[in-house]
Amino acid sequence: MGKTLLLDIEGTVCPISFVKDILFPYFVSQVPKLISQRGSNDEKIDGILKSFEIKESEQLKNHILDLVARDIKDSKLKSLQGFVWQNGYMDGSIKAPIYKDAINLISNPDNNVYIYSSGSVKAQKLLFQYACDIDDLERKPINLIPFIKGYFDITTSGPKIESQSYKNILKDINIQGEDILFLSDNPLELDAARKCNIDVGLALRPGNYPVANKSDYPNYTTFTNL
Numbered sequence: 396m397g398k399t400l401l402l403d404i405e406g407t408v409c410p411i412s413f414v415k416d417i418l419f420p421y422f423v424s425q426v427p428k429l430i431s432q433r434g435s436n437d438e439k440i441d442g443i444l445k446s447f448e449i450k451e452s453e454q455l456k457n458h459i460l461d462l463v464a465r466d467i468k469d470s471k472l473k474s475l476q477g478f479v480w481q482n483g484y485m486d487g488s489i490k491a492p493i494y495k496d497a498i499n500l501i502s503n504p505d506n507n508v509y510i511y512s513s514g515s516v517k518a519q520k521l522l523f524q525y526a527c528d529i530d531d532l533e534r535k536p537i538n539l540i541p542f543i544k545g546y547f548d549i550t551t552s553g554p555k556i557e558s559q560s561y562k563n564i565l566k567d568i569n570i571q572g573e574d575i576l577f578l579s580d581n582p583l584e585l586d587a588a589r590k591c592n593i594d595v596g597l598a599l600r601p602g603n604y605p606v607a608n609k610s611d612y613p614n615y616t617t618f619t620n621l
């Protein structure tokens with residue numbers, strides 16, 4: 396029997412370190428080059444760089460890197476990151492390491508899988524379009540997009556630790572809480588979901604932050620038996 400699942404990304408289907416240690420540093424590493432070749436990047440990237448309205452290269456670079464460092468939710472920064480990451484995934488510089496059991500869970504055609512992450516829907520789709528088996532990163536990426544029924548982020552649904560966000564998602568999917576299982580590494584997110592009667596499971600992956608009240612939730616070190 397198939398299941399309806401709502402999956403978190405970081406710490407659940409991929410290591411928590413991916414965004415912090417790979418995705419963000421990749422973007423930062425590309426910024427000086429994009430700025431020095433302004434005018435000959437692809438049109439979309441040059442368009443966004445222009446929209447910052449800073450002519451001086453050093454100043455523009457510092458502004459962008461400062462937004463990243465302070466984790467400012469700037470829409471121009473977000474779209475620039477989206478395009479830079481897209482190029483990185485496409486040329487193989489970025490590989491999204493997905494746990495094998497998560498790949499199997501998502502690609503099981505009997506399951507209805509939805510994603511809820513604080514990363515933008517665009518970034519989520521890139522990650523699943525270029526999914527790599529974490530144990531075999533050199534293999535060609537697998538496109539998991541055809542298996543995923545929907546994507547939610549903080550702009551579509553609200554913050555992940557608020558129960559209203561899960562209400563919004565249930566309404567969007569048109570499902571009752573008890574008919575869906577939400578898997579995440581963050582107990583605050585699980586608590587918020589549980590207030591909407593959603594079945595929850597705590598993902599325990601290598602490198603995740605330790606959870607003091609682990610025993611309050613069903614624990615999943617693997618999704619193999621789901």
Ligand SMILES: [Mg+2]
Nearest residue numbers: 403405406580
């Ligand atoms: Mg997470």
